Amino acid sequence: METGILFDVKELSVNDGPGLRTSVFLKGCPLRCIWCHNPEGLLPRPQLMESGAPCLGCGACRGGCGHADCRPFGRCLHVCPQGRLRVCGWREEAGALAARIREQESLLASSGGGVTLTGGEPLLQGGFLLALMAELKPLHVAVETSGCGDPDLFGEVARRADLLMVDLKQMDDGVHRRLTGAGNGPILSNLSRLMASGRPFIARIPLIPGVTDTPENLRETARFLSPARNLLRVELMPYNRLAGAKYASVGMEYRPEFGASHPPNIDGSPFEARGIEAVVL
Amino acid sequence: MTDRIASLKDYIVSKKHQLNLRDIETDLAGDFSRRGLSARERMVERLETVLATEQPFILPGERIVYTRTVRSLPELFTAGEWAEIRSGHYIHELGYVSNLTPRYAHTIAGGLEKRRGEILAALPGCSGEETGFLGGLLRAIDAVEGLADRYRDEALRRGNEEAYDVLGRIPREGARTFREALQFFRILHFTLWAEGEYHNTVGRFDQYMLPYLEADLEAGRLSRGAAFELLEEFFLSFNKDSSLYPGVQQGDNGQSMVLGGRRADGKDGFNVLSAMCLEASRELKLIDPKINLRVDGGTPLSVYEMGTLLTKEGLGFPQYANDDVVIPGLTALGYGPEDAADYSVAACWEFIVPGRGMDIPNVGAMSFPAVLDAAMKDRLREAADFEEMLRAVEDGIRASCAAILSGVSRLWMIPAPFLSLLMDGCVEGKRDVSLGLRYNNYGIHGTGLATAVDSLLAIEKLVFDERSVAPGVLLEAVASDFQGRGELLHRLRYELPKLGDGSAEPVRLAERLLDAFASAVKGLRNERGGCVRAGTGSAMYYLWHAARMGASPDGRRAGEPFPANFSPSLFARLPGPVSVMKAFSGPDLKKTINGGPLTMEFHDSLFRGGESVGKVASLIRWFVGRGGHQLQLNAVNRDTLLDAQAHPEAHAQLIVRVWGWSAYFNRLDREYQDHILSRREYAAL
Numbered sequence: 001m002e003t004g005i006l007f008d009v010k011e012l013s014v015n016d017g018p019g020l021r022t023s024v025f026l027k028g029c030p031l032r033c034i035w036c037h038n039p040e041g042l043l044p045r046p047q048l049m050e051s052g053a054p055c056l057g058c059g060a061c062r063g064g065c066g067h068a069d070c071r072p073f074g075r076c077l078h079v080c081p082q083g084r085l086r087v088c089g090w091r092e093e094a095g096a097l098a099a100r101i102r103e104q105e106s107l108l109a110s111s112g113g114g115v116t117l118t119g120g121e122p123l124l125q126g127g128f129l130l131a132l133m134a135e136l137k138p139l140h141v142a143v144e145t146s147g148c149g150d151p152d153l154f155g156e157v158a159r160r161a162d163l164l165m166v167d168l169k170q171m172d173d174g175v176h177r178r179l180t181g182a183g184n185g186p187i188l189s190n191l192s193r194l195m196a197s198g199r200p201f202i203a204r205i206p207l208i209p210g211v212t213d214t215p216e217n218l219r220e221t222a223r224f225l226s227p228a229r230n231l232l233r234v235e236l237m238p239y240n241r242l243a244g245a246k247y248a249s250v251g252m253e254y255r256p257e258f259g260a261s262h263p264p265n266i267d268g269s270p271f272e273a274r275g276i277e278a279v280v281l
Numbered sequence: 282m283t284d285r286i287a288s289l290k291d292y293i294v295s296k297k298h299q300l301n302l303r304d305i306e307t308d309l310a311g312d313f314s315r316r317g318l319s320a321r322e323r324m325v326e327r328l329e330t331v332l333a334t335e336q337p338f339i340l341p342g343e344r345i346v347y348t349r350t351v352r353s354l355p356e357l358f359t360a361g362e363w364a365e366i367r368s369g370h371y372i373h374e375l376g377y378v379s380n381l382t383p384r385y386a387h388t389i390a391g392g393l394e395k396r397r398g399e400i401l402a403a404l405p406g407c408s409g410e411e412t413g414f415l416g417g418l419l420r421a422i423d424a425v426e427g428l429a430d431r432y433r434d435e436a437l438r439r440g441n442e443e444a445y446d447v448l449g450r451i452p453r454e455g456a457r458t459f460r461e462a463l464q465f466f467r468i469l470h471f472t473l474w475a476e477g478e479y480h481n482t483v484g485r486f487d488q489y490m491l492p493y494l495e496a497d498l499e500a501g502r503l504s505r506g507a508a509f510e511l512l513e514e515f516f517l518s519f520n521k522d523s524s525l526y527p528g529v530q531q532g533d534n535g536q537s538m539v540l541g542g543r544r545a546d547g548k549d550g551f552n553v554l555s556a557m558c559l560e561a562s563r564e565l566k567l568i569d570p571k572i573n574l575r576v577d578g579g580t581p582l583s584v585y586e587m588g589t590l591l592t593k594e595g596l597g598f599p600q601y602a603n604d605d606v607v608i609p610g611l612t613a614l615g616y617g618p619e620d621a622a623d624y625s626v627a628a629c630w631e632f633i634v635p636g637r638g639m640d641i642p643n644v645g646a647m648s649f650p651a652v653l654d655a656a657m658k659d660r661l662r663e664a665a666d667f668e669e670m671l672r673a674v675e676d677g678i679r680a681s682c683a684a685i686l687s688g689v690s691r692l693w694m695i696p697a698p699f700l701s702l703l704m705d706g707c708v709e710g711k712r713d714v715s716l717g718l719r720y721n722n723y724g725i726h727g728t729g730l731a732t733a734v735d736s737l738l739a740i741e742k743l744v745f746d747e748r749s750v751a752p753g754v755l756l757e758a759v760a761s762d763f764q765g766r767g768e769l770l771h772r773l774r775y776e777l778p779k780l781g782d783g784s785a786e787p788v789r790l791a792e793r794l795l796d797a798f799a800s801a802v803k804g805l806r807n808e809r810g811g812c813v814r815a816g817t818g819s820a821m822y823y824l825w826h827a828a829r830m831g832a833s834p835d836g837r838r839a840g841e842p843f844p845a846n847f848s849p850s851l852f853a854r855l856p857g858p859v860s861v862m863k864a865f866s867g868p869d870l871k872k873t874i875n876g877g878p879l880t881m882e883f884h885d886s887l888f889r890g891g892e893s894v895g896k897v898a899s900l901i902r903w904f905v906g907r908g909g910h911q912l913q914l915n916a917v918n919r920d921t922l923l924d925a926q927a928h929p930e931a932h933a934q935l936i937v938r939v940w941g942w943s944a945y946f947n948r949l950d951r952e953y954q955d956h957i958l959s960r961r962e963y964a965a966l
Contacts, residue, residue, distance in 0.1 A: 011857030014887065014896045022859075051950050060767050079767045083775045083852070103783070104859055106906075111899030245950060281890070 002094045004128030007041050007120065009101070015281050017142040017163055017202075019113025022101050026129070027089050029121040030148050032181040033169065034257055035208045037243035040250045041120035046089035048073040051249040053082040061085055088250065094128055098135030105139060114140025114162070123149025123157065133160050144204070147187035154190045155197070164201040165235075166191060170212050171220035179211060188224070195228040204235045207264035213239075215267070222270040233277040238264045282564050285342045286513045290565065293521055298340055302352040302525075305334055309355040314362060321696040321713065323357045324476065325417040328699060330355070331475045332424045337435035339444065345464050345514050346432055346444050347471045349522035354477055357695065370693035373641055375527060377695050378715050380480040380535060380643070382625040383473070383703035384636030386489035389465040392454035393422050399708050411711035417698040418708065425472050425699075426453060459493040459508060463515045466490075469703065471522075476699045479527045480535025480628040483519075483570050484635045487540045487555040494554050505553075512554075513561045519569035534569070535628030541584065542575025543604050543622050550575075551584055559599070563591045573626040574599035575607075578906050585898035592897070593888040595916045600630065600878060601901060606910040607632055610874030614812055616720065630818055630846075630911055631724055631876035636705040639717050641692075642724030642814065642875055645685040646822035649733035649794060650833050650843060652677035657740070657759075657834065661752040667745040671793065674737070678794070679801040685725055686805050686813060721811035724875035727798050728819040728826045729843035731780040731850045734790045735835035739773050755834060762832045762839045773836030774852055781849030783860035788867035799872035816875025817847040817910075842930055846880045846913070851930055854948075858883070862900070866909035878911035879904075882935040884946070885916040922946065926954055 005027045013023040028044025029036075036042065040049060058081065065076035069087075077085050101115055108114050115136050122129045123145055133141050142163040147154065158164050168191065169184075170176040176184040194201055203225055207213040225231055241261070244254030268278030282290075292298060309330065313323045331351050338348045358366065366372070373379075388396055400415050400422075407415065429448055436444035447464050456462035473481045497503035503511075519536050526534040540558055541551040562572050574588050588599045604622075611621035611632060620634045627633045631642030656673040664670045694715035701707035701714040743750040750769065763770040780787035795817070802813040823843040831839040835850060844850055849861055858881060865879040888894055904912060917925075917935060925932035925946050935946040946954060 009856065011859040012887075012900070014893050015890075020859075020896050020899055052948060054951075078771050078776070080771065081767060083771065083854075100783075104863070107859060107900065107903040110903055110906075111896060113896075113899075249950065 002128040002131035003091050004094065004097075004125045004132065005044055005046075005089055005091050006097070007038075007089050009097075011104070013116060016116040016118065016144060017114065017165065018140070020108060020111040021113045021116050021142070022104065022108065023116045023118055024097070024101070024132070026117065026119040026122045026125050028124045029119055029146070030124060030182065031121065031146055033206075034179055034255075035206065035211075035239060035243055035260075037240065037246070038120070039247050039252050039254075040088045043089075044120075044124065046072075046087050047250050048075060049086050049088035049249050050084050050251075051086075051246075052084045055084060056082060094131040094135050098132060101136065102139065108139060112140075114142065116142040116144055116165075118144035121146050121148060123153055126150065126153040129157065130160065133157070147190045148182060149186075149190070151186070151190055151193065155193060158194050158197060158199045158201070161199075163232075164194065164199060165204055166194065166201055168203045168205055168221055168225070171217055171224060175211075179208075191224075195225075195230065198230050200230050200232050201228075202232050202235055204237055207236055207238045207266060209239055209259045209262040209264045211258045213265040213267075215265070215270070218267060218270045222274050222276060225271075225276060226274040231276060233279055234268070234271050236266060236268060236278055236280045238266055238280065282513065283510050286510060286517070289340060289342060289514060289517055290567075292340055293517055296524070298338065298348050298521060299524070301336075301338075301350065303334060303336065303350050304352050305330065305355045307355065310357055310359045310362070313357065314359050319413075320357070321414065321417055321698065324696050325420050325698050327355065327357060328421055328472075328476045329424045332428045332472070335428055335431075335475070337428070337432040339432075339435055339439055339441060343441070343514070344443055344460075344511065345467055345518055346436065346441075346448075347467050347518070349471065349474070349525055351475070352525060354475070357477075366693065370691045371689045372693060373644065373689075375479065376693075377477050377479060378639075378697040378700055379478055380482070380627045380631070380633070380641070381478075381638065381700070381704070381714075382482045382484035382627075382633055382635035383469070383700060384705055385466055385469055385484070385703060387636075388452075388469060388703060389462050389489075390455045392450075392456075393426060393452045394454060396702060396708070397422055403708055403711060407711055414698070414701075414711055414713055415708070418702050421472075421476075421699045421702065425468065429453075429468065456493060459490070459497045459503060460511060462490055462493040463511060467515070467518050472699055473703075474522065474526060476697065477695065478697055478700050482535055482625060482627060482633075483538040484625040485539045485542070485550075485623070486570075487552060487558055488544065488550055491552055491554050498553075505557075509557055509561065512557055513565060516558075516561050516565055516567070516570060520567050523569055533628070536569045536571060537573055537626050537628060538570040539573045539575060539602075539625045540599070541580070542602075542624075543577065543608065545619055545622060547622075549577075549579065551580070556587060559587045559591050562596070562598070563594055566594055566596065568596060572598040572600070573602060575602050575604055576905050577604040580902070580905070582895070582898055582902060585901050586894055589888065589894045589898045589901070592883075592914050592916050593885060593894065595885055595918050595921075597913065597915045600626070601905065601912040601914075602626060602632070603905045603908070603910050605905070606870050606908055607874055610871035610910075613871060614722065614814055614874070620720070626876070629820065629876070630878050630913070631816065632874060634720055636703075637719040638722075639704070639714055640720055640722045640724065640811070640814075642722075642816070643818075643820060644689050644723040644725060646726035646728050646820065646826065647678065647681045647685060647798065647815075648728050648822070648826040648830075649678075649798075650729040650736065651826060651830055652681050653733045653736055654830055654833065658756065661740070661744070661756060664752075667741045670740060670745075671737070674733075674794070675797040675801075678797045682725060682798070682801040682805065682813065682815075686723070686807060689723070690808055692808065717809045721807065721809035722814055723807050723811060724814040724816050725802065726816050726818045726820055726822055726875070726877060727795075727873065728822045730791060730794060730817065731848065731853070732833055732835055732837055732843045733794060734780045734787050735777070735850050735853070736833045737790055737794075738779075738787055739777050739834045739836070742777060743772075759832045759834055763836075770836055770838075773834065775836075775854060777835075779835075779850055779853035779855070781853055781855050781861040781864045783856050783863065788864050791864070792868035795868050795870070795873045814875035815873040816877045817870070817873055818875065818877025819843070819846045847877050847911075848880050859900070862904045862909065863907070866904055866907040870908065870910040874910065876911060878913040879909060880913040880915075882915040882917050882921070882932060884922075884935070885918050888916060922954070926951075
């Protein structure tokens with residue numbers, strides 16, 4: 001049976017597809033977007049996460065506890081009086097995870113919702129992803145992806161998903177490389193094949209101030225998407241200033257190299273001009 | 282909202298109508314005492330005095346008149362008399378009859394003169410006491426009519442022809458139109474407060490007022506828009522005098538209104554007036570009247586959507602009640618099927634019966650954790666297995682309920698003449714409502730269910746299953762508030778199953794405790810022959826009970842409160858609201874139907890966007906379909922969030938939508954919280 005690594009399962013997700021949904025976050029991502037709001041989803045392995053009520057500085061977690069599960073992290077996970085220490089990331093078998101989610105099937109189905117598989121980048125765990133999708137049936141399954149992954153896998157996921165949500169961040173290859181650490185060639189190629197396949201999809205555009213929300217980028221994105229007959233709509237996702245909040249909890253530093261305090265340019269008109277519905281989330 | 286309603290609202294909110302409140306300086310109690318008047322006679326005479334002192338006051342542009350001008354009611358008894366009464370009796374709260382739903386409709390339809398006729402017809406052959414009671418009702422009617430006449434004069438003086446005309450009929454004769462019926466209600470409700478009763482609930486307004494509205498709409502006397510404007514003015518009237526009403530906090534005044542729900546013929550009662558009430562409340566954004574919405578498994582999503590639009594305003598209503606659970610639950614307690622189907626909601630959440638119920642649904646509270654604490658100290662060392670522990674807890678629950686009941690014997694209530702006129706059978710029976718009615722049941726709240734369930738699970742797992750913690754060690758750890766037991770505390774708090782976390786074992790135990798509570802009260806009878814109802818509410822007892830005990834085996838430290846009402850433990854790590862709703866709709870709640878909602882707080886951002894309202898509505902419908910009995914959903918805003926930062930324990934289940942996903946506010950880092958607080962700039966999105 002396929003096992004995957006996850007970093008969260010969230011109930012009452014109202015912005016990741018139709019109806020009420022449960023979102024499953026697969027851990028690990030090939031991209032390093034400078035605005036990423038889920039830094040704990042980047043690495044494909046469990047990590048120590050420290051958050052919550054303030055540290056009292058009591059030092060109890062640094063005593064050398066001898067618990068097997070604490071050893072990889074060098075801190076005791078079972079003693080913090082504030083409950084600050086947790087491991088982010090766990091392995092779970094697809095069937096077991098699906099069974100857990102399907103306990104809420106009546107709610108998800110009756111609201112016209114379902115499950116959204118997201119990340120991280122779900123395509124990084126192809127075997128697990130496909131197994132999980134199969135196990136979740138007949139629930140409505142949406143997959144949210146950066147589009148950055150193996151073309152055959154991407155095609156297979158598109159065929160099997162009830163809805164695909166693909167991020168489209170930046171049309172300029174050089175800028176894309178600078179912002180995410182990778183070129184957009186494979187992503188655009190996957191998207192082109194998706195557009196030709198006829199499978200329904202939503203394009204999601206993060207509006208990062210001065211970076212992806214420029215009139216030029218929005219115009220180019222609209223131009224690229226305009227031939228698609230299977231594009232349900234474009235969802236504009238304004239940059240959220242909360243994005244940096246979780247970095248410290250996984251021992252990272254947030255250094256946005258853009259005007260993070262500027263309000264993003266929220267403008268759906270380039271899409272509407274081409275007859276594409278654009279909604280702001 | 283029309284300009285007229287907007288300016289009336291401004292006038293009331295800025296309290297301009299209360300600039301000239303009057304005081305009654307006479308020492309009525311001393312006078313009553315010297316004259317040796319009975320409590321009933323004092324109530325009648327004080328009502329006469331208060332209504333005579335009232336100075337008719339009509340707000341600019343007002344159509345539904347009556348505004349209280351007497352600041353407070355003079356005492357009925359001298360301090361010595363009251364102390365003597367108290368020493369011989371159980372006095373519930375302030376001593377007045379409270380928390381009932383009167384039968385307004387009968388008097389509104391017939392008028393006070395018709396009621397006078399009923400009283401006169403009942404007089405022949407009465408005993409002296411009965412004659413005194415009925416005579417008091419006649420005097421009360423005279424006093425009410427007298428004030429109405431003075432209001433009519435004032436309307437004339439101010440050129441308010443409409444009020445002048447309406448008061449020409451109302452309250453002597455029955456209402457013919459929606460307009461007259463609303464004015465009539467206002468007079469009756471005003472009089473109850475002036476008499477001294479409190480938590481005077483509104484009941485099933487959309488049912489008893491519908492015929493007037495429908496007739497007006499049908500005859501073309503009123504357009505829907507004009508009716509809505511009147512309704513909004515009527516809603517405003519609940520906020521005119523509320524600062525003068527008694528209550529723990531201002532706003533705790535019990536002006537609760539019930540909408541929708543099954544009718545006597547079994548059909549869905551949600552109607553055009555129900556929808557108008559939800560809309561009026563949403564538009565006015567005032568805390569009165571408090572809206573309760575009755576639903577069941579067949580309620581269409583559109584009704585939940587209307588409710589959710591109101592929730593979105595952050596007022597904390599509607600509170601939902603599920604007919605599929607409440608009606609069978611009340612029937613099983615002995616309420617007649619028609620009365621059960623006609624239930625309304627008391628000041629907070631208790632289910633009561635209009636016109637026929639003289640229940641005291643908040644007579645006391647049983648603390649699940651206190652019972653567990655005693656059972657644990659007493660039995661844990663010797664118990665052979667977990668089942669034996671559980672049985673000790675069940676015995677404790679039984680003993681606690683019996684003790685609560687015996688602590689409230691020799692009940693005495695201040696007579697309530699005018700309220701008696703509005704309760705079924707008091708005139709025919711020639712008996713004051715304070716002495717009892719068809720239903721005289723008591724309700725007991727159950728506090729700290731989740732704390733007790735989580736504690737029992739910890740005991741089961743660590744002491745009996747794993748045998749990893751010796752009974753003595755656990756007892757000592759709890760007694761010392763976990764001093765030097767950091768690892769045990771962490772395991773108890775954060776690493777064991779909790780009620781609301783999606784797992785099945787806590788739900789099974791919750792059901793066992795609730796069943797024990799229900800069966801503990803089952804055989805009990807109060808001195809008025811009523812039964813005792815077990816419930817899931819906590820009122821303020823969740824703080825009082827928690828303060829009275831130390832730590833508990835769920836890892837709750839001394840000084841930490843229990844969760845309020847029917848909710849998960851404050852520090853439980855829960856996957857989300859769906860798991861919570863699933864757990865708290867799991868037990869068979871028909872058996873513990875005194876009332877007490879699952880209480881949840883959602884950040885108002887969760888309701889943003891056109892699709893979100895439908896999604897939240899689906900969630901509530903699902904909860905109701907699963908057998909949840911009552912739900913209090915709060916949309917909270919920036920002010921609440923600031924309060925949550927200062928007092929996290931009071932907002933443990935506060936949910937915020939960070940963007941697509943939701944999180945528990947208190948589990949977010951301070952930085953995250955501050956960011957959410959500063960997010961208002963993005964409100965236009």
